[in-house]
Amino acid sequence: MTGLYTRWALILGTTLLLAILTYQHYQQHLSTLSMRTLLSNPPVTQPVKIQGMVKSGTLQGDVEHGQATFEFVDGAASLAVEYQGPPLENIRELKTLVLIGRWDSQAQIFRAQDTALINNFGFVAAAYLISVMALGWMVFAMSQRVMVLFKEIKESKLYEPEADSLGHKE
Amino acid sequence: MINRIIRQIQRYKGWFGGAAAICIFLGLYIGLLASPPDYYQGELVRIMYVHVPLAHTSTLAYSVLFFGSIWYLWKRDPLVDNMCQASASICALFTSLALITGSIWAKPTWNTWWTWDPRLVSFTVLLLILGGYIMLRRLVDDRVQGGRYAAILAIVGGIDLPIIKFSVEWWRTLHQPMSFSTRGVSISEDILVPLTLMSIGCWLLFAYMVMVRTQILYLTDLLHAKKGRFLSQTHFSQTTP
Numbered sequence: 001m002t003g004l005y006t007r008w009a010l011i012l013g014t015t016l017l018l019a020i021l022t023y024q025h026y027q028q029h030l031s032t033l034s035m036r037t038l039l040s041n042p043p044v045t046q047p048v049k050i051q052g053m054v055k056s057g058t059l060q061g062d063v064e065h066g067q068a069t070f071e072f073v074d075g076a077a078s079l080a081v082e083y084q085g086p087p088l089e090n091i092r093e094l095k096t097l098v099l100i101g102r103w104d105s106q107a108q109i110f111r112a113q114d115t116a117l118i119n120n121f122g123f124v125a126a127a128y129l130i131s132v133m134a135l136g137w138m139v140f141a142m143s144q145r146v147m148v149l150f151k152e153i154k155e156s157k158l159y160e161p162e163a164d165s166l167g168h169k170e
Numbered sequence: 171m172i173n174r175i176i177r178q179i180q181r182y183k184g185w186f187g188g189a190a191a192i193c194i195f196l197g198l199y200i201g202l203l204a205s206p207p208d209y210y211q212g213e214l215v216r217i218m219y220v221h222v223p224l225a226h227t228s229t230l231a232y233s234v235l236f237f238g239s240i241w242y243l244w245k246r247d248p249l250v251d252n253m254c255q256a257s258a259s260i261c262a263l264f265t266s267l268a269l270i271t272g273s274i275w276a277k278p279t280w281n282t283w284w285t286w287d288p289r290l291v292s293f294t295v296l297l298l299i300l301g302g303y304i305m306l307r308r309l310v311d312d313r314v315q316g317g318r319y320a321a322i323l324a325i326v327g328g329i330d331l332p333i334i335k336f337s338v339e340w341w342r343t344l345h346q347p348m349s350f351s352t353r354g355v356s357i358s359e360d361i362l363v364p365l366t367l368m369s370i371g372c373w374l375l376f377a378y379m380v381m382v383r384t385q386i387l388y389l390t391d392l393l394h395a396k397k398g399r400f401l402s403q404t405h406f407s408q409t410t411p
Contacts (some may be wrong), residue, residue, distance in 0.1 A: 014195055022202045119213050120278050127217045127271040128202070131224060134267055135375065138260075139187075142382045149389040153396070 004143055015132065026121060032098055035077040038110075042103040049116065050074070053096045063088045072099065072110065085113040183381040186374050193371030197223075201364035208361075217275040219364050223372040225268040225293070229331060231261030231376055232296060235303075236328040239321035249384070251317045252391075254324065255307060256383035260376060262300040269293060280344055288337035289345040292330055299327035 032049040052074035061068035061083070068083045068091070081099060091097065098119070101112035201219035208215035238254040241247065272290070273283045284290070303320050310316030338347045357365065 011191060018195065018198055018202070021199075025203050116207075116212065121213060123274050123278050124213055124216050127220055127274045128198075130270055130274075131220045131267050132198075134263065138263055139375070139379060139382075142379065142386060145386050146382060146389065149386065149393060153389065153393055156393075156397070 004147055008140055008143075011136070015136070026119075032119065035072070035074040035079060038103055039077060039079065042105050047100055047102050047113070049098050049100050050110070051096070051098045051119075052078075054091065054093050056093045059091070059093050063091055079110050080108065081110045081112050083112040083115075085115075088115065091115065183378055183385075186378040186381065190371050190374035190378055193367050193374060197364050197367035197371050201368065205360050205364050211279065214275065214278055215361065217271060218361070219368050221268060221271040221275055222365060223368040224264050224271060226369055227372040227376050228261055228264035228268050228293075228296070229334060230373060231257050231264055231380075232300075232328070232331060234380070235261060235324050236331070239324040242317065242321050243325075246314075249388075251321075252384045252387040253380060254321065255317075255387060256380045258300055258303045258307075258320075258324070260379045260383060262297065262304065264372075264376065265293065265297045265300060269297065285344060287344050288341040289334065289343055292334045292337050296327075296330050296334065299323070299330060303327070 032051045035050055035052055038048065038050055050072070052072045055071035055073050055078065058071035059068060060070065064087055066083070066085050066087045068081075068088060070081050070083070070093075072079055072081045081101075083099070083101075098116040099110065099112040100114040100116060101110055103110050197219060201216055205216075207213050235254050235257040238250050238257060242250045242254060269290075272293075276285070277283050303323055306320045306323060307316050310319060337343065338345050
C-alpha cells in the first residue's frame with residue numbers, strides 16, 4: 001500500500017505544480033484588470049488588459065488602419081479609449097472585447113495598443129478540473145481496490161493447502 | 171490467442187500507466203501554457219485538448235467492447251468477457267466526461283449548454299447503450315447468460331459508432347466537421363502537438379484502466395469462488411456427524 005500512496009503523491013504533486021504554473025502564467029500574461037480598479041488604483045508604467053464593451057454611437061476613426069477612439073464601458077464604470085495599433089478586424093459598437101494598453105492619468109484616457117479575445121478562464125478551468133479529477137479519482141480508486149483484493153485474498157488464508165487425516169498437505 | 175495477448179499486456183500494464191501519465195502531463199503543459207490562444211476562440215480552444223481526446227477514447231473504448239463482444243460470443247472466453255465488462259464501465263466514464271466538457275465548451279461558443287445536434291444526440295445514445303449494458307450485467311443473476319445478453323446488446327449498439335463518426339457529414343450540424351479525414355489534416359501544428367499528446371495519453375490511460383479493471387473483476391471472481399468453497403467446506407464439516 002505504501003508504494004501506491006507514494007506513486008499517487010508524486011502524481012498529485014506534479015498536477016499541483018502544473019496548476020500553480022498555469023495560474024501564475026495567466027496572472028502574469030493574461031489576467032485582466034477591472035475598469036473600477038484601473039480608475040481607482042492605476043498602475044504607473046506596465047501595460048494592462050481591461051475587459052468591457054464598446055459603447056454604442058461612440059466609435060470614431062479609421063478602424064481599418066488601426067486608429068480609433070471610443071467610449072469603453074463595464075457596468076457602471078466607463079472610460080475614454082484612444083486606440084493606435086494593428087488594424088481592428090472585428091471591432092464594432094456593442095462588441096465585448098479585451099484592450100491591452102496603458103492608462104494616462106493626466107489626460108484621463110486609456111491608450112490602447114492591441115486587442116484580445118475574452119478569456120473565459122472559468123469555462124477552461126471547469127473543463128480541465130472535471131476531467132482530471134474524475135479520471136484521477138477513478139484510477140486511484142481502482143488501484144486501491146486491487147491492493148485491497150490482494151490483501152483480502154492473502155489474509156483470508158484461502159490458499160492454505162488442505163491437510164488429510166494423516167496431516168499431509170496436498 | 172486473444173487470451174494470451176491480454177495476459178501479455180497485463181504483465182506490462184505499469185508501463186502503460188507510466189507512459190499515459192507522461193503523455194498527459196506533457197500535453198497539459200503544452201496545452202495550457204506553451205500553445206498560443208486561437209484567433210477566433212481565444213483561450214477557449216484549450217478545452218479542445220481535453221474534450222476531443224476524451225471523445226476519441228470513448229469511441230475507441232466502444233470499439234474494444236464491440237469486437238470483444240463478437241469474440242466472446244464466438245469463443246466464450248471468460249477473460250474476454252471480463253475485458254468487455256471493464257471496457258464498458260470505463261467507456262461510460264469517458265463518454266460522460268466528453269459530453270460534460272463539450273457542454274462547457276458549447277456555452278461560450280454556441281451560447282447554449284445543449285442543443286439537439288446529431289453529433290451530440292448520437293453520443294448521448296452511446297451513453298444510454300452503455301448504461302443499458304451495465305444494468306443488464308447487474309440485473310441478470312446468471313453470469314454466463316448476462317454476459318451473452320450484454321454482448322448482443324453491445325454488438326447491436328455498435329451501429330451508433332459510424333453514426334457518431336459521420337453525423338457531421340450526413341446532417342446539417344453546429345458541430346465542427348472532421349479534422350482528420352482522407353482529405354488531410356485541417357489543424358495547425360500549434361494545436362496538433364498538444365492534441366496528439368493528450369489523445370495518445372488518453373488511449374494509453376484507457377488501456378491501463380481496462381487492464382486494472384479486468385484484474386479487479388478476475389480477483390473478485392477468485393475471492394468469491396474461494397469464499398464459496400471455504401463456506402461450503404465449513405457448512406459440510408458442521409453438518410457431517
